[in-house]
Amino acid sequence: MDVILPDGTTLQLPDGATGADAAAAIGPGLARAALGIDVDGEVRDLARPLHDGAQVAIITSRDPQSLDVIRHDTAHVLAAAVLDLYPGTKISIGPPIEDGFYYDFEFPEGVTVSDGDFEALEAKMREHVKADEPFVREDVSVPAALERFRDEGQDYKVELIEDLVANQGVETVSLYSNGPFTDLCRGPHAPSTKRIKAFRLTSVAGAYWRGDSERQMLTRIYGTAFHTKEDLAAHMERLEQARARDHRKLGRELGLFLFSDVSPGSPFWQPAGMVIWNALTELWRRENRERGYREVRTPILYDVDLWKQSGHWDKYRDNMYFTDVEERPMGLKPMNCPAHIQIYKHDRRSYRDLPIRYSEAGLVHRHEPSGTLHGLLRVRHITQDDAHIFCTQEQVEDEVVACLDFGFFLYDLFGFTPRLELSTRPEQRIGSDAMWDRAESALEGALRSKGLEYEVNAGDGAFYGPKIDLHMTDSIGRSWQLGTVQLDYSMPERFELTYTGADNAEHPPVMIHRALLGSFERFIGILIEHYAGEFPLWLAPVQAAVLPLADRHEGYAHEVAAALAAAGLRAEVDDRTESVGRKIRDAELRKAPYMLIVGDREAEQRAVALRRHGEGDQGTLSLEEAVDRLKGEAAPA
């Protein structure tokens, strides 16, 4: 039979030849290096027979797919080591993931495994690697596989096989063995455990069986594997670097914000952090104004009847905060929409008034479960850069497109390229299917007309309407939703909103919910990590640190600071009795973008010695030149 190699040449092989045979036929070096084989676009074991006419490519450590293979191998080795050390453990699944792998286990009653056990586990894993155990694939009938895993008490494997039968009607399943360990597995795997050259267990965590919080919580062990020790070390180093940009660490070091036990999940903004907050708010306010939004401000506490009418009570009351006010039950707003609806409803509206766009930096409270809190990225006290647009059906697409454009404009300022998701109707929802059809296709139309790439997140919409979300990742690659544009036909109906049309009849407006930064808290968290605390001048809490060389230069230093302040710049004089080396060091650590050093020479010439954070000495400039230069750089975008 013939197989086709990546360069288009044909390789003749005897019938029944395997991937390993193909590699050997090409060359002994390749045969040794081979980890798998790509057959018609699917990575397979080398040991499996090829078919005539197959497009094949031998996979070695140079191919990116090979990392998944050895990581999956390592997951099996981990499971083998776990069964060695903790007999009676039930195994579930252990796939490769981005940057590594995990395996989920149910340990025997009374056994808890923590990262303190990693050393022993890794040692046991190394034994399996050293033993050079071949990965042997065996296809067995479903009854035989079921019997085998039932005998071993591997209930999760039994459930997996039963589901494969129920959902895919399979009659056989594949098993992979390495040494005494056998796992239900689709493969592929490398020829043997010895191909695992560098691995490490990284963390342990709980994870629900099948991601279902109603079911058993298993113990998930995370690890990673690479082809060389150097690659592994480089990966660990990257993680280390990423941790240095963690906004929680930088927030503390730079004095931006803090958290306290007295109000979990709610940041306290320190003066430096508030500068960033205000700079961002000013930008946001100005841009909203220019785009036809009018700012409003609404209460945070409302009669619970409002939340019953909006539907939030039914769906979210467990995550809301309630109190009684003179025996009247009230709830803190978890969203601003019913508040903006009150303003809309206060007056009669004409089609001539639409679209009406209300914006508010709205403070909402959501009782996020304790385990989900995460610095500024997941808080209970949330300041949304919210807006609600009331418009006619005809205006919907233009308005949605304008929202997306606005969002991209803002993200561009920071060099962000958000990932887009279109989330469609959830199971628990309000409104008719016809409404949902209309809303979903309107959002899709807007995305299409912009030619934007997006992912569909089926069933993840808000309970009142579908949405387009803007996502960004943090320093270690976790994805967070920032902006959102949501189309809503339900709230206008629930609150009986109307406008008078040209036909002099009453019509319901369409409502668009829109937050672009998402929340100031989360957005600033992402900003801190994005810039690693080295903010552009317009956001920097202290834009210029004026550093007098000696006490006698203090007077001039304050003149310099005053000149900067007069130009609208944030300057501080470091008038401590310290060496200039020390003052520079501290200003560098505070990540002040500019340092203006003044001594005898500068005082005499009314000049400054300019130093840029992270770059060093920029030479001497006249005071006027320095002020102009900083002022020019301090405007946002």
Next chain:
RNA sequence: GCCGACGUAGCUCAGCUGGUAGAGCACUUCACUCGUAAUGAAGGGGUCCCCGGUUCGAGUCCGGGCGUCGGCUCCA
């Protein structure tokens, strides 16, 4: 909320098998008045997260709570 780990000075951390708590940085004072990433000396500073238990004695052991971290579930 669930699983696991952790909680000691403002920060980063040490504190062995239970015996009256320590370092560096920061802070205060004094001296130094300095030219591009730490001047030196002295000093002050702790309900060892909280509550309860075991013990002659608990930072250390046990139970409960709170918080934080890593995941999972959730995220209007």
